[in-house]
Amino acid sequence: MRHRKIKTRLNRTSSHRAALLRNMASSLIEHERIETTLPKAKVLRGYVERLVTLGKLDTTARRRAVFSKLRSKEATTKLFNDLGQRYKDRPGGYVRIIKTGYRAGDASPLGLIEFVARKEG
Structure with a gap:
């Protein structure tokens, strides 16, 4: 049965949603902090x-599993060499979301999503 199996769809088709998540995940891994709307961040x-x-x-x-999700060699390398080692002893909770207000144009709630204990600079 598929009862209550609904994911947050973000008003996109499944292929568009997959591409959106892939691109945003790659950007987050490479820059360690991005600003986006709150539903996308969640x-x-x-x-x-x-x-x-x-x-x-x-x-x-x-x-190979991570590369199939991200399709970015740079993000995959940084994930395994830097982030994976940084959070080796942490059991979860690698990312935090900070609410930053509302966008001026359409009043969408914005949030800053970043890695916990990230290196400054």
């Missing part, structure tokens, strides 16, 4: 947390 948090959990153990199978 969906992105679960997506990125799963990738960081995979990045904690560096194996070929896990690298």
Whole structure:
């Protein structure tokens, strides 16, 4: 049964949503902080947390699994070499969302999504 299996759709088709999450996850991994709308940030948090959990153990199978999700060699490399090692002893909660207000044009709620204990600079 598929009762209560609805994901947040973000008013997009499944392929558009997958591309959106892939691009936003790559940007978040590369820059370690991005600003976006609150609903997108909430969906992105679960997506990125799963990738960081995979990045904690560096194996070929896990690298291929992450690369198939991100499709970015630079983001995959940074995830395994930098972020995976940084959060090796942390059991979860790698990403935080900070509400920053509302967008001027359409009053959409905005949020800053960033990695916890990120390096400044």
